[in-house]
Amino acid sequence: MFYIIFSILIFFFIVLFILFTLRKKWAIRKVKCTSDEEKLLYVNAMLEPFGFIFDECQDIIISKKDCWQRDMGYADIYDFKAPFFNMVMDSLPICFNYDNKEYRIEFWKGQYGITTGAEIGIYFRDKTDILGCYHAVSNEDCLEISFDLLKNCPLFSRCDKTWWLTGFDLGVFSRPRDLRMDICLRFKSEEMLQCFVKSLINAGIPCSHINICENQVCFDYCCVNNYKPNHSYAIVKFVMQICNFINCRLYRFITRYFNRTLDKLTYLRYLAPCLYRLVIRISLPRPKRLKVKKNKRK
Numbered sequence: 001m002f003y004i005i006f007s008i009l010i011f012f013f014i015v016l017f018i019l020f021t022l023r024k025k026w027a028i029r030k031v032k033c034t035s036d037e038e039k040l041l042y043v044n045a046m047l048e049p050f051g052f053i054f055d056e057c058q059d060i061i062i063s064k065k066d067c068w069q070r071d072m073g074y075a076d077i078y079d080f081k082a083p084f085f086n087m088v089m090d091s092l093p094i095c096f097n098y099d100n101k102e103y104r105i106e107f108w109k110g111q112y113g114i115t116t117g118a119e120i121g122i123y124f125r126d127k128t129d130i131l132g133c134y135h136a137v138s139n140e141d142c143l144e145i146s147f148d149l150l151k152n153c154p155l156f157s158r159c160d161k162t163w164w165l166t167g168f169d170l171g172v173f174s175r176p177r178d179l180r181m182d183i184c185l186r187f188k189s190e191e192m193l194q195c196f197v198k199s200l201i202n203a204g205i206p207c208s209h210i211n212i213c214e215n216q217v218c219f220d221y222c223c224v225n226n227y228k229p230n231h232s233y234a235i236v237k238f239v240m241q242i243c244n245f246i247n248c249r250l251y252r253f254i255t256r257y258f259n260r261t262l263d264k265l266t267y268l269r270y271l272a273p274c275l276y277r278l279v280i281r282i283s284l285p286r287p288k289r290l291k292v293k294k295n296k297r298k
Contacts (some may be wrong), residue, residue, distance in 0.1 A: 023271060024271060026270070027267055027270035027271040028257055028267065030266075030270045031258065031263055031266050031267045031270065034266060036056065036262065039262050039263070039265075039266045040054060040056055040262065042266070042269060043262065043265050043266070046276075046277070046280050047061065047280065047284075048064070050280075050284050051063055051064055051067030051068055051069050052064060052067070052166075052168075052284060054261075054262065055167075056262060058156045058157070058167070059169075059260055059261045059262060060156050060167050060168060060169050060170070060261070061115065061167070061168040061170060061283060061284070062158065062166055062167055062168070063164055063165075063166040065160075065162055065163075067164075069136075069164070070136045070163065070164070071136075073123065073133045073134050073135045073136060074104070074106070074121060074123045074133060074134045074136075075133040075134065079091045079093075083233045083236045083237045083240055084233075084236065084240075085285075086111075086112070086113045086240050086243065086244055086282065087110065087111070087112050087113070087240075087285065088110050088111045088176060088237045088240055088241050088244070089108050089109060089110025089111065089112070089117075089176050090108065090109050090110055090176040090177070090179075090221075090223075091106060091107070091108050092106065092107040092108075092203060092221055093105075093106040093107075093203075094106070094107075094196060094199045094200055094203055095199060096195040096196055096198065096199040097127060097195065098191065098192045098195045099192075100126075100127060101124045101125065101126060101127060102124065102125050102126070102127050103122070103123070103124045103195075103196075104121075104122075104123045104124065104125075104134050105120070105121070105122050105123075105185070105196065106119075106120070106121050106123070107119070107120055107147075107181060107183065107221050108120075108121075109149065109176060109179045109180075109181050109221070110174070110175075110176035110179065111173065111174055111175070111176065111241065111244050112168055112283070112284070112285055113244060113247070113282040113283055113284070114170065114171060114173075114244060114247045114248045114251055114279070114282055114283055115168035115169055115170050115171070115172065115283045115284075116149075116151070116155065116168070116169045116172040116173065116174040116179070117149075117166065117167055117168035117169065117285075118147060118149045118158075118166070118167055118179070118181055119164065119165065119166045119285075120145050120147060120164070120165045120166075120183065120185075121136075121163065121164045121165075122136070122137050122141075122142070122143060122145075122163045122164070123135060123136055123137065123163075124137055124141070136163045136164065137163050141163075141188075142161050142162050142163050143161065143162075143185055143186060143187060143188070144159075144160075144161045144185070144186040145159075145160065145161075145162065145165050145183075145184070145185050145186075146158060146159035146160075146165070146183070146184045147165065147181045147182060147183045147184070148181070148182040149167060149169075149179060149180075149181055150179070150180045150181075150182065151172075151174055151178055151179050151180075152178075155169050155172070156169060168283060168284070169261075170251075170261045170264070170265075170279075170283050171248055171251050171252050171255070171261065171264070172248070173244060173245050173248040173249075175241070177222075177223055179222075180220055180221065180222045181220065181221040181222075182218070182220050183218065183219055183220070183221055184216060184217070184218040185216065185217055185218075186215055186216040187215045187216075187217070188215070189215065190214075190215055192215075193212070193215050193216075193217055196217065197210060197212065197217055200217075200219065205219055205221070247282065251264075251279060254268070254271075254275075255267055255268065265279070265280075
């Protein structure tokens with residue numbers, strides 16, 4: 001009886017292996033036959049409900065200007081709880097007062113699930129509202145901002161006049177301290193720039209790393225440790241980074257037949273739609289993704 005059951009199991013696994021091999025070959029052919037326009041259409045259809053789109057030129061995921069996260073604002077709790085959502089990153093908030101408002105321009109870099117990414121967000125609140133959360137600035141108060149994300153060599157660059165500038169490189173694993181952001185911001189006035197630079201120096205950026213030209217300031221952000229909102233979660237961050245590393249390796253192994261992220265995602269969509277949806281979900285800033293679920297329940 002044992003040998004019969006064992007033989008059935010062996011036969012079952014052989015059939016599964018053959019079916020998977022045939023499915024894999026079919027998915028590879030489908031990717032090669034699908035146009036880039038169609039690939040981009042399907043990927044964006046999955047990303048847009050989460051407030052993101054795919055940048056085909058740089059092969060990265062970026063946030064939309066008019067994404068729903070703009071209405072959510074920002075609060076310290078996002079930085080504090082980030083490790084519990086597989087986000088292990090460095091944060092550098094620069095707060096300063098200008099025009100009867102308290103501005104908060106924050107910079108992030110690190111590992112977001114199975115993506116290496118970086119963000120710049122511009123927020124404000126009334127000076128009297130010291131306990132409230134920050135709001136995203138209006139279109140009139142958006143700034144021209146740009147950054148290059150580097151890890152030994154350049155990973156990608158972003159430049160726009162916006163309130164939230166982001167980039168996420170899928171399948172790349174990084175330790176936050178190994179990343180560097182070369183950042184430039186152009187302010188509306190010299191007074192606003194000076195307020196920002198003063199707070200920037202107080203946050204630990206050396207004067208020698210800051211370059212000012214008219215109303216534009218440029219600096220590099222690498223290893224400033226003055227702000228550690230989740231420092232007590234060192235063990236959680238360590239465990240999450242192990243998970244992120246393993247997930248990145250699995251993703252790269254499964255999609256090893258292709259080099260471009262757009263092709264890899266399309267391959268997953270044909271190979272295993274459930275796995276494709278899972279990869280999309282763990283490629284984005286997670287607290288923001290949870291907000292999507294909350295809004296859907298309302």
